[in-house]
Amino acid sequence: MIFTEKMDKLKQEIGKVIIGKDMEVELMAISLLFNGHILLESVPGTGKTMLAKSFANAIGGGFSRIQFTPDVLPSDVTGIQFFNPKIQEFELRPGPIMENIVLADEINRATPRTQSSLLEVMEERQVTIDGVTVPLEEPFMVIATQNPVESQQGTFSLPIAQMDRFFIKIKVGYPIYEDERRIMQIHRGDLIIKTIAQVLSISEIVQLQTTVNDIHISADIENYLLTIVRKTREHNSIELGVSPRGTITLMKASQGKAILNNRTYVTPDDVKAVAPYVLSHRIVLSFEGSLTKTSENIISEILDSIPVPVEAGENE
Template sequence: MALLEKISQLKQEIGKVMVGKEIEVELMAISLLFNGHILLESVPGTGKTLLTKSFASAIGGRFSRIQFTPDVLPSDVTGIQFFNPKIHEFELRPGPICANIVLADEINRATPRTQSSLLEVMEERQVTIDGITVPMEEPFIVIATQNPVESQQGTFSLPVAQMDRFFIKINVGYPDYEDEKRILRIHRREVKRNTIAQVFSLTEIDQLKKAINEIYISDDLEDYILSIARKTREHNSIELGVSPRGTLALMKAAQGKAILNDRTYVTPDDVKAVAPYVLGHRIILSMEGSLTKTSESIIGEILVSIPAPAEKGANE
């Protein structure tokens, strides 16, 4: 399959500057197929920004970066209409959000007012600038990075509505011993970050998206996905469960995982593989639950508690 070859090339290119990020690259590729926004979370120094820039370099289209700080205003993100004294008219100046791949760096350092400026564009893929609606070009993906809120000063928690708009959340952890040793060896010499070759063109991305329509999901598997989502709304340790948007995201991510596994149908293992990344950030734990558990561990409990249906291909 052409997509598998492209993903292999993508891993190879990003591997020039990033080590041990194969799973992260696969998840980002799945998000690309659905124009899904990505949230990368980890402590400083683990390569979140470099991973995003490397991913963007391998994809055709326009890339922009917004460095969020408390003094960034909504208009700094979306754009403004300014008065041009030469022609005596107002002109539209789109902001950095108007690109194909947007890096929202340290998004949780922006104030709630500025964070809310992303709500419309992340959901409707359009931005309103002083009453003028500007549609985004395809593909359009926001890749946001943030440091854990509890260990940082001067940060603002992302609102629930915004968290729900992220297709997946990836915790970029520390590298293991061998990967970190490879990082040291790579950086013994100067690393040229502009050597990453473009893997995907915008036309190819559009063509690959059509393959999603061929991925079969059985009725039993749809019921399985719905059971997982509904269980999050009934769990004693969860105060706010997964929304219908989250249920749909889980189905799409499972389809993307099936494609990466070179199959034309979704299996329960596909659903289980992506569920922690798709659902973990969409639930809010109760006070009692947060004392002893994490969102990911509860999603794991739910997956274990629900019987998985038998695998069924498109012809069964």
């Protein structure tokens, strides 16, 4: 498939400045296929911002960054209508949200009011400013970051309704020993982000997004996927299970993984590969469950507890 070839080039380009993040790039590419939004979580200094910028450069999309703080207002995100005295008319001043790739840096530092201003944009892909609705250009993706270490210092937890709107959540960890050595070597050579070449165009992305409709899901895979979701609603350590939106997202992400694996049908391995990134942020643990386990632990337990169907082929 053309997408598989493009993905290899995408990973090569981003790999020039972002070392050891092939899985993260794959997940971002899957999200791009569905205009899905991404939540990156890690401690500062692990390359979240550089990863987002490199991704935007490689796909040739417009990029903007919003640095969230408690004093950022909704209008700072969406834009305003202002009166131009020269022409005696109101004009639209677009906010930074009106780009293809938007980096919402430290989103959990924004107040709930400002966070809610993103809900319409992320779900409806449009902005309403003083009663005027402006549709956003495709593709559109919000890449939000949050720092778990500072979760108790001047931050506001994202509501479950907003968490549910993120296609996937990726925890960006520390690099392994040899990857960190390569990072040092690259930066000694003063390699900067402008060396990233564009490997996809906006028109190619829009065209590739139509290919997901051709990815087959057998009845056995559907049952497997639905069983996983149902288990999250019945688990005694989970207070709130995965929503129907999460079910649809898991289906789409599995189709995206199949495309990356150069297949026209979904296998159980595709579902298992993406499930932790799609489901972990969509569940709310009970008090007792949160004392001994993480969301990722429980999703892993659920996946291990469900019999895996025999892999279905394209025509089954």
